[in-house]
Amino acid sequence: MSIEVHIEWEGATHLVGRLHTAERSPAATFEYAREWLTRDGAFSIDPTSLPLGPSPIHGAALFGAMQDCGPDRWGRILVERAVRKQVLERKPYREIDYALALDDAARIGALRFRSAPDGPFLAATAGKLPPIVSLAALLRAADAIHGETETAADLRFLLGAGSPLGGARPKSAVTLNDGRLAMAKFPKPDDLRDIAAGEVLALHLAKQAGINTAESQLVSVSGRSVSVITRFDREEGRRLPFLSAHSLLGLPQGEAGAYTLLADGIRQFGGDVSSDLRELWRRLVFSLLASNYDDHLRNHGFLMRTPGKWSLSPAYDLNPVPEIERAQLPKTSISEDSLDSSIEAALDAAPRFGLKHSAAKTIVREVHAAVADWRKVAKKLRIPARTLSAYASAFEHPLMDEAAKLH
Numbered sequence: 001m002s003i004e005v006h007i008e009w010e011g012a013t014h015l016v017g018r019l020h021t022a023e024r025s026p027a028a029t030f031e032y033a034r035e036w037l038t039r040d041g042a043f044s045i046d047p048t049s050l051p052l053g054p055s056p057i058h059g060a061a062l063f064g065a066m067q068d069c070g071p072d073r074w075g076r077i078l079v080e081r082a083v084r085k086q087v088l089e090r091k092p093y094r095e096i097d098y099a100l101a102l103d104d105a106a107r108i109g110a111l112r113f114r115s116a117p118d119g120p121f122l123a124a125t126a127g128k129l130p131p132i133v134s135l136a137a138l139l140r141a142a143d144a145i146h147g148e149t150e151t152a153a154d155l156r157f158l159l160g161a162g163s164p165l166g167g168a169r170p171k172s173a174v175t176l177n178d179g180r181l182a183m184a185k186f187p188k189p190d191d192l193r194d195i196a197a198g199e200v201l202a203l204h205l206a207k208q209a210g211i212n213t214a215e216s217q218l219v220s221v222s223g224r225s226v227s228v229i230t231r232f233d234r235e236e237g238r239r240l241p242f243l244s245a246h247s248l249l250g251l252p253q254g255e256a257g258a259y260t261l262l263a264d265g266i267r268q269f270g271g272d273v274s275s276d277l278r279e280l281w282r283r284l285v286f287s288l289l290a291s292n293y294d295d296h297l298r299n300h301g302f303l304m305r306t307p308g309k310w311s312l313s314p315a316y317d318l319n320p321v322p323e324i325e326r327a328q329l330p331k332t333s334i335s336e337d338s339l340d341s342s343i344e345a346a347l348d349a350a351p352r353f354g355l356k357h358s359a360a361k362t363i364v365r366e367v368h369a370a371v372a373d374w375r376k377v378a379k380k381l382r383i384p385a386r387t388l389s390a391y392a393s394a395f396e397h398p399l400m401d402e403a404a405k406l407h
């Protein structure tokens with residue numbers, strides 16, 4: 001199968017290349033289109049895996065840039081159910097088929113796909129993106145998926161206009177009252193605590209800690225919490241290219257990477273190298289102090305605003321994890337040659353981020369002060385006492401004591 005890959009750039013859509021996929025294997029070949037290569041200001045859509053050039057590029061698996069705008073666990077559940085209920089065609093689904101099943105209008109980033117030059121961009125969905133007032137209906141449909149009681153109409157709603165987007169948690173695209181695109185993240189029946197409250201609290205604390213964060217709000221839908229995160233890959237309706245840190249580094253599936261390696265990636269491909277290195281280090285310290293241990297490299301991302309230059313996207317998917325549920329270590333280690341995840345280890349690594357010891361210590365103090373304020377910020381967000389007690393051990397722990405000593 002051959003698929004046209006387009007990119008929206010500065011409001012216009014351009015053919016960037018063709019993807020050739022194998023019938024029964026995850027392998028793929030990508031070839032940049034001649035008209036893209038000869039364009040002024042042409043750039044690579046995935047600098048490590050798909051460097052700009054005329055030769056076809058073979059990959060053993062789907063290229064990162066295309067994986068980043070395809071579904072993860074939640075989207076795969078929907079596609080699987082949709083095939084069962086004959087909402088989608090019954091056939092073997094390869095990585096690219098999952099990606100093509102997602103709605104074009106809500107697709108993360110700026111890539112667009114079509115199978116024929118005159119055909120529609122895939123997936124072409126008739127429905128309009130649901131407005132935020134549809135949250136109750138979307139949540140009901142997501143609940144039906146969890147209870148395996150969904151109808152074909154539920155699947156059309158969630159897979160179509162409500163596009164599942166990436167990530168493991170149940171979610172949907174929505175439009176805010178001012179027309180901006182957002183992502184709503186829903187509760188799951190097996191959640192042990194109010195996950196949306198924890199996420200919105202962490203995003204607000206991160207902002208207070210000086211981190212550039214995705215805009216978020218905590219919405220109560222029939223007494224249940226939903227986090228609504230404004231999409232940062234759209235600006236005045238235009239799409240911005242997005243690439244996960246995992247893809248920027250060209251890591252194979254399952255490879256964890258490290259913050260120091262990501263710092264090297266910023267040096268190699270970054271648009272705002274010194275400020276992004278400082279910002280990344282601040283995010284690393286925040287993740288340690290706010291127990292954001294699900295900090296895998298698909299939870300870090302980059303946007304392109306200048307051709308070929310990738311700058312850190314606002315921070316997203318920050319989730320405080322209470323001690324009882326915490327694996328021993330964060331998903332991404334500070335440095336590639338050590339698993340130590342203390343403030344001391346972060347300070348030792350600071351020179352890789354272009355930071356002098358005194359500047360790094362100032363950042364630790366600022367982040368510590370913001371995280372220490374967690375109860376006050378939570379109260380402003382009207383998070384109830386039972387939820388605060390569920391999260392206390394995520395914000396009050398030995399690493400906070402270690403950071404406090406720097407004051």
Ligand SMILES: Nc1ncnc2c1ncn2[C@@H]1O[C@H](COP(=O)(O)OP(=O)(O)OP(=O)(O)O)[C@@H](O)[C@H]1O
Binds near residue numbers: 072170233244294317
């Ligand atoms: N505000 C945003 N704007 C644009 N894209 C976003 C935004 N937030 C997240 N994304 C993209 O959507 C994906 C899924 O979102 P998110 O990570 O919040 O979901 P999740 O289900 O909690 O993920 P995980 O599988 O890590 O638990 C992200 O990996 C990222 O590519």
Ligand SMILES: [Mg+2]
Binds near residue numbers: 167
């Ligand atoms: Mg995520």
